[in-house]
Amino acid sequence: MFTLDPDEQPTQWYNIVADLPTPPPPPLHPGTGQPVGPQDLEPLFPPELIAQEVTTDRFVDIPEPVLDVYRQYRATPLYRARRWEAKLGTPARIYYKYEGVSPAGSHKTNTAVPQVYYNSLHGVKRLTTETGAGQWGTALAYATALFGVDCEVWQVGASFDTKPARRTLIEVFGGTVHRSPSRLTEAGKAFPEGHPGSLGIAISEAVEVAAQDPETKYALGSVLNHVLLHQTVIGEETLKQLAKAGEAHVDLVVGCAGGGSNFAGLSFPFLRENLVNGKSTRLLAVEPASCPTLTRGEYRYDFGDTAGMTPLMKMYTLGHDFVPSPIHAGGLRYHGMAPLVSHAVCEGMIDAVALHQSECFTAAVEFARTQGVVPAPESSHAIAQARIEALAAKEAGEEKVIVIGLSGHGLLELGAYEKFLAGELEDDPLSEAALTASLQSVPTVG
Amino acid sequence: MFTLDPDEQPTQWYNIVADLPTPPPPPLHPGTGQPVGPQDLEPLFPPELIAQEVTTDRFVDIPEPVLDVYRQYRATPLYRARRWEAKLGTPARIYYKYEGVSPAGSHKTNTAVPQVYYNSLHGVKRLTTETGAGQWGTALAYATALFGVDCEVWQVGASFDTKPARRTLIEVFGGTVHRSPSRLTEAGKAFPEGHPGSLGIAISEAVEVAAQDPETKYALGSVLNHVLLHQTVIGEETLKQLAKAGEAHVDLVVGCAGGGSNFAGLSFPFLRENLVNGKSTRLLAVEPASCPTLTRGEYRYDFGDTAGMTPLMKMYTLGHDFVPSPIHAGGLRYHGMAPLVSHAVCEGMIDAVALHQSECFTAAVEFARTQGVVPAPESSHAIAQARIEALAAKEAGEEKVIVIGLSGHGLLELGAYEKFLAGELEDDPLSEAALTASLQSVPTVG
Numbered sequence: 073m074f075t076l077d078p079d080e081q082p083t084q085w086y087n088i089v090a091d092l093p094t095p096p097p098p099p100l101h102p103g104t105g106q107p108v109g110p111q112d113l114e115p116l117f118p119p120e121l122i123a124q125e126v127t128t129d130r131f132v133d134i135p136e137p138v139l140d141v142y143r144q145y146r147a148t149p150l151y152r153a154r155r156w157e158a159k160l161g162t163p164a165r166i167y168y169k170y171e172g173v174s175p176a177g178s179h180k181t182n183t184a185v186p187q188v189y190y191n192s193l194h195g196v197k198r199l200t201t202e203t204g205a206g207q208w209g210t211a212l213a214y215a216t217a218l219f220g221v222d223c224e225v226w227q228v229g230a231s232f233d234t235k236p237a238r239r240t241l242i243e244v245f246g247g248t249v250h251r252s253p254s255r256l257t258e259a260g261k262a263f264p265e266g267h268p269g270s271l272g273i274a275i276s277e278a279v280e281v282a283a284q285d286p287e288t289k290y291a292l293g294s295v296l297n298h299v300l301l302h303q304t305v306i307g308e309e310t311l312k313q314l315a316k317a318g319e320a321h322v323d324l325v326v327g328c329a330g331g332g333s334n335f336a337g338l339s340f341p342f343l344r345e346n347l348v349n350g351k352s353t354r355l356l357a358v359e360p361a362s363c364p365t366l367t368r369g370e371y372r373y374d375f376g377d378t379a380g381m382t383p384l385m386k387m388y389t390l391g392h393d394f395v396p397s398p399i400h401a402g403g404l405r406y407h408g409m410a411p412l413v414s415h416a417v418c419e420g421m422i423d424a425v426a427l428h429q430s431e432c433f434t435a436a437v438e439f440a441r442t443q444g445v446v447p448a449p450e451s452s453h454a455i456a457q458a459r460i461e462a463l464a465a466k467e468a469g470e471e472k473v474i475v476i477g478l479s480g481h482g483l484l485e486l487g488a489y490e491k492f493l494a495g496e497l498e499d500d501p502l503s504e505a506a507l508t509a510s511l512q513s514v515p516t517v518g
Numbered sequence: 519m520f521t522l523d524p525d526e527q528p529t530q531w532y533n534i535v536a537d538l539p540t541p542p543p544p545p546l547h548p549g550t551g552q553p554v555g556p557q558d559l560e561p562l563f564p565p566e567l568i569a570q571e572v573t574t575d576r577f578v579d580i581p582e583p584v585l586d587v588y589r590q591y592r593a594t595p596l597y598r599a600r601r602w603e604a605k606l607g608t609p610a611r612i613y614y615k616y617e618g619v620s621p622a623g624s625h626k627t628n629t630a631v632p633q634v635y636y637n638s639l640h641g642v643k644r645l646t647t648e649t650g651a652g653q654w655g656t657a658l659a660y661a662t663a664l665f666g667v668d669c670e671v672w673q674v675g676a677s678f679d680t681k682p683a684r685r686t687l688i689e690v691f692g693g694t695v696h697r698s699p700s701r702l703t704e705a706g707k708a709f710p711e712g713h714p715g716s717l718g719i720a721i722s723e724a725v726e727v728a729a730q731d732p733e734t735k736y737a738l739g740s741v742l743n744h745v746l747l748h749q750t751v752i753g754e755e756t757l758k759q760l761a762k763a764g765e766a767h768v769d770l771v772v773g774c775a776g777g778g779s780n781f782a783g784l785s786f787p788f789l790r791e792n793l794v795n796g797k798s799t800r801l802l803a804v805e806p807a808s809c810p811t812l813t814r815g816e817y818r819y820d821f822g823d824t825a826g827m828t829p830l831m832k833m834y835t836l837g838h839d840f841v842p843s844p845i846h847a848g849g850l851r852y853h854g855m856a857p858l859v860s861h862a863v864c865e866g867m868i869d870a871v872a873l874h875q876s877e878c879f880t881a882a883v884e885f886a887r888t889q890g891v892v893p894a895p896e897s898s899h900a901i902a903q904a905r906i907e908a909l910a911a912k913e914a915g916e917e918k919v920i921v922i923g924l925s926g927h928g929l930l931e932l933g934a935y936e937k938f939l940a941g942e943l944e945d946d947p948l949s950e951a952a953l954t955a956s957l958q959s960v961p962t963v964g
Contacts, residue, residue: 073590075521144519144597144890151590155664173619175890177929217887218601237683237932244886244935440690441663444590444621483623483929486683489690 178480294331303337624926740777749783837956
């Protein structure tokens, strides 16, 4: 276990935009086709977050009240997976950065805390948001409890129905949960009651409610630049911890990617080292085969939500009305991908691969039995890909250094493990017809 | 967050027996009424554990393979509960030692690992055990996965029925779970199918199976001297971490007590400081009002299990056929108390108090909303008592230093929180008639 002393912990977030060779394409207003300005975002976000959304500064100071909460659970531990290495018989040295120790059990706390803090400076009484598996809703509920803000969460129906414990955890932290699609919004009413929902629909509902009430703002758990910025504490800590572990070179950084914030948080500091300091670490995003945004989507301007209420973002997309099959990695069921991650993938700086969930659970159980951590179904995608790479290193007799982003624990997703152990886990078919149809929903703007 | 560097971590367990003014009464053979010898324990335990059960050495070296696993999650963090202090408005400084970061999510891993390790040295193929809430079964399943031993767990029926996730977690780690009372043992068949069970019954079942197969041994998760010994890493680390926090004096150490190992693990090193180094820390065990072993039981020789298969131990007991009401803190539903803890309570070195579960959940939710940790229902007893003490310190204007043993997380017990939040949590009546009757089951030996 590699930790950091309090005085070694990062006090700034890192902004990859400052070091990108070409600037990422700006978000566009869907009506005018022109780049959105700060004023377009004001109904939804406080000024500090809007400033962070567009800043080109290389580093952004973390406010003291946020650092104060970070210090409660950060630096999160970096572990060497020695027992798993032995089990695999690989010469690779495998490390995992474990965000499951955070109050919400995942990396989501890292951005929930600053988002709520900035909102609290401006008299915001209530925050609305969406959640898939529930990790983000949990994190936002905890952060709102700290800063005295109300929290309302639209949870994707498929997760709401199968994961009552996650809803309870949000309620323990003081939040309110609605099943999405709900009857509370126009965006929700567009779908029949009992519809399994999607992140895109839930986003539409939360945005709709926030836009109608001046004392209510919206918080997004991934995708946007400021969210990715907040998550870079993961990668900055990991770089320092790897130095403590005596690793001068890392061959591979692997993380799961749904909206992209977990992956970016870990990998962007490594990307800086590649771009600025001559390092050559391969950065590999893993997505589910049932929602293969980076590997099967198109790099185009599209809406971030299903109802088309958000600005248009240039990103890999499966089409904003794509509804993926209800796999257990609910946090990866998003039709798009963070524009910054998409840009880096398009420019060849980040690779991507897609896996089926059964091979992810196989790897996750093996990992649990050796390392003692039950990974979130999302995180199991990174574990499974690292396993493939470690076995390839064994085949080739190479001493590779692999770093896994273990974004959260799976203790509230044991129902999925139960199905897997019972041999009842269905794999996750991608409907080619649905993909073709949903890609036609992508507007021709931009 | 106060951590320890790798070279500061304890490499020895501490044995309170060496420092007790009077020796604790020995266990007795139920047939002869004579003290049991090592040979009486050989069918159940490997020689190293039997030696630890009776040793008077002050310190016992932790074997390197056990330290290797400990290093994966230890030292567990010691936190100052600053936000909770602020919420309570108390001048008390409240610290909590958090064992929830262990692979099993509780302190139980600390003894599961050495128990399985020692068994593995002697060709043991299978370990049997009981589990209440499931924390201990989870820990043993994880440890057996590490050392290549099979694991069979008899889980108290009431927990088995209401906590499928806990059973799944044991299975993820490779263990097998039976509902207790089961149809697999004579001890189980003595009760009707569907009986809610108790720890005492489950122990009888696991002991019965182990006693019949030379390649199978039994592992107990609490009560016995060697189990308490293994848990002292908690208190030894805490003493060092408090020194780092600049606390020269601790007023109160508070922990929950079911079988007593969590409480002893934290408090015995503090008791040594009281006995040997002139310190004056109050040590306070908290038990449920529905199973008030220390506060309502009698200090007598009694069986550790319901069927009367174990040696007789001098301990506080409610009678070995006492079946407590099915409260959510399943790990505290035990009729007896570790002989070493009982002895120290009888000698006035440790205090005890009993609380109802509703006030425990009230405190636990407040704690979660400030500190971000959802306590196990067992641990919530310590939280609730600390809250009482912190509010008393506020009333008195005293700067007390309080240390809480937070023995595990409650992420697999969210069903209990759900009931509490919905106002449906029943409090836990103690039947005076049942207590009177069960005390009559205590034998007159000793």
